[in-house]
Amino acid sequence: MAALFDYDENREAASAAKVRALEALLIKKGVLGSDSVDAVLSHFETVAGPFNGARIVARAWLDSAYKRRLLDDTPKAIAELNFPGMNGAEGEHMKAVANSESVHNLVICTLCSCYPWPVLGLPPYWYKDPVFRSRGVREPRAVLREFGVPISADKEVKVWDSSAQIRWFVIPERPAHSEHLNEAQLAALVTPEAMMGVALVPSPSAA
Numbered sequence: 001m002a003a004l005f006d007y008d009e010n011r012e013a014a015s016a017a018k019v020r021a022l023e024a025l026l027i028k029k030g031v032l033g034s035d036s037v038d039a040v041l042s043h044f045e046t047v048a049g050p051f052n053g054a055r056i057v058a059r060a061w062l063d064s065a066y067k068r069r070l071l072d073d074t075p076k077a078i079a080e081l082n083f084p085g086m087n088g089a090e091g092e093h094m095k096a097v098a099n100s101e102s103v104h105n106l107v108i109c110t111l112c113s114c115y116p117w118p119v120l121g122l123p124p125y126w127y128k129d130p131v132f133r134s135r136g137v138r139e140p141r142a143v144l145r146e147f148g149v150p151i152s153a154d155k156e157v158k159v160w161d162s163s164a165q166i167r168w169f170v171i172p173e174r175p176a177h178s179e180h181l182n183e184a185q186l187a188a189l190v191t192p193e194a195m196m197g198v199a200l201v202p203s204p205s206a207a
């Protein structure tokens with residue numbers, strides 16, 4: 001990551017301090033209610049987040065017919081699982097693509113930071129970075145290598161550009177030696193990064 005992004009160590013802490021100061025000011029000015037921010041945070045902790053995407057991926061790993069439906073009509077297949085909040089902001093036009101032995105998928109948004117909030121939550125800061133957005137298109141294999149995901153030359157890399165029209169997410173490959181795991185245990189292995197294509201799902205035996 002160091003070669004990709006050159007941020008100050010305290011970047012997150014500095015951002016958090018700025019946000020707290022802004023929030024206090026907006027509440028003082030009467031622009032925000034004191035519980036507005038908590039309500040939004042709670043939404044992204046309990047309703048919309050990568051825990052949904054992880055359950056979708058685990059179901060697809062266990063049920064090949066579900067996986068086909070998910071790739072064929074992603075919103076319809078997601079609706080089968082009855083998660084709340086799937087029609088919320090940034091939830092329109094979600095589309096899943098699957099990694100395989102021959103293809104690795106990487107999701108970016110070249111224009112800004114379009115991202116499927118209901119299944120992945122809010123994007124990490126680097127997803128919005130112009131360096132990631134431009135290099136992801138120009139040299140995806142180099143970017144993936146820097147993320148610790150070297151892709152062999154005989155594997156195709158597909159880069160998907162999320163937008164207001166389509167918000168992509170990746171069904172990663174099911175790791176080896178995971179046959180004994182149930183759906184919840186499989187879901188626990190799936191990270192947001194794996195569903196963006198910048199990480200693989202590690203084999204549970206490697207842990």
Ligand code: FE
Pocket residue numbers: 109111112113114115162163164
């Ligand atoms: Fe965008």
